[in-house]
Amino acid sequence: MKIRLDRWLSSLAAGSRSQVCKWIRGGQAAVNGRVIRDPALSFDPETDRLSLNGKELDGRLVRHVMMHKPAGVLTAARDRKQPTVMDGLPPVYEALGCMPVGRLDRDTTGLLLFTTDGEMNHRLLSPGRHVDKRYQARVAGRLTEETAAAFAAGMDLGDFTALPAKLEILSAGAETSLAVATVREGKFHQVKRMFAAAGHEVLELHRISFGPLTLPPDLRAGEWRELTEEELAALRAAAGMERGHE
């Protein structure tokens, strides 16, 4: 795919189109080592190397990221007043259209994926695809197997009936309990609503995995990294997009 030099550079350098045009006309940009002064010339980001002021830029337009979302940030585009997950990534990701795959509530922590691939994003969230998400929850009160059975039966939440979900109780105390819930849909506040319907307020919610990907133990709250080839292949498979299958 070919792309105009000014567009390419403004995506990657996160400068405005007019700033970038000035840089190009001023001889600051080079493609494959050759200075180019025409902002409208087209190049191929897959094969051509782009540099600005002699420094080579990472020209990949397609990016896939995992983040350990910290508590207290919104899953949304940048916001003037409140911190968002996009503030945790370098600006180039937003400029390239790298978007969160679904949302986590502001107080929820754990695995959040981002991708520039709108089709994959859409497929991973599609209600018919049933990609498993696992959450560790600390809830008020003592969880019992009755609640696990209610999760497994598919709970009526008023405006919809949740698909059968798995609840593994890790510890059950009089004050609080710890459990792992596996759900296959991603409706608004779904896990909190399911626990609330069984009489348990969620005190802490942490996403452990999304489809085939698990939050790595060495990725601390607020940290992020790009997906490996293997992780991306597994995610594409979960989205029904194995190579040659589209």
Ligand code: URA
């Ligand atoms: N379910 C919730 O209730 N909150 C989240 O953040 C994710 C799933």
